Amino acid sequence: MLSREERAIIRSTVPLLESGGEALITHFYRMMLSEYPQVRPLFNQAHQASGDQPRALANGVLMYARHIDQLDQLGDLVAKIVNKHVALQILPEHYPIVGACLLRAIAEVLGEEIATPQVIAAWGAAYNQLADILIGAETGMYEQKAAAPGGWRGEREFILAARVQESSEITSFYFEPADKGAILVAEPGQYIGMKLVLDGEEMRRNYSLSALADNGQYRISVKREPGGRVSNHLHHHFPIGSSIQLFPPSGDFFLTQSDKPLVLISGGVGITPTLAMLQAALQTERPVHFIHCARNGGVHAFRDWIDDLAQRHPQLKRFYCYDEDDGLSPAADKVGLLSQEQLAQWLPQQRDLDAYFLGPKGFMAAVKRHLKALGVPDGQSRYEFFGPAAALE
Known part of the structure; x- marks a missing residue:
């Protein structure tokens, strides 16, 4: 536990983190990834290049400093970090590397006049405190997943059993365990981590599970991203029968049981976790409004499948919104961006919904603003990022 003096020092650095935290963390990543190649597979280099990962970590460090006296208020942030770490198999031995590089970055970016020995010592203690919290939570989650039916710890070999092209950009991949054993049942909306080696370089990625894992398979549905090394490898160089290492499903964004009407809203490849949620919801009597937005019909994945579900399940209402009409695909219910007025027409009359x-x-x-303006309670409006988290303003 930090001393009162150490907490005071951490609080005093908040203004510095507010103004220069991103530059500090960018320096930290550059140093760590160049000097410690063993941790490079744990970080998506595209997120590094875009600045998304440095911004996300800078915000996390800032939130930690702001709440250094009230760490209980960081429960949601800690849960999200722990789930991401478990999906990528972050281990206790990785933490000293991160801590050493973070303290060096603080010293080098802030300079000796600001980063005094007392400041470095306080941040060292604060980092160790946070590392202990995360390691404890992650260890518990690893053990829980290993002990669950069909569970395991670390990597497990899976074989690609099938692949299906869902649109001009998205392909689904069906994985079965090489050992033919049972698999851990994932919560609808969770993701799975994978490890693969491309041109001698290890890479790890998380992909949402786009179907319930109730048939001994995991399905992911991957958008082919321009310049995306892993997505293009899967699309073009990963035939049926290929082997891959998967980590147990993880994630704190998943469908919870409720009698309230359910609204699932997705844009582009954001549709993938909502498909598993939709499957789960249709096993109950819960009313579901499924709203999907895409650039056009050519890139709209799973339309036929959802239309078929709507025919067979009267509780399901589905609505499609396209940015443009390509003139070739079935028409959308609305052409143009999803407006508040249009969303109001597609929501259930009852605003006490999830x-x-x-x-x-x-x-x-935009969706968050629209839902709030239309009277949906903030606590019943949930979202997830497909990468480093950020603030939605």
């Missing part, structure tokens, strides 16, 4: 939404950041920010 909403889950995913997609590009700008899309999610």
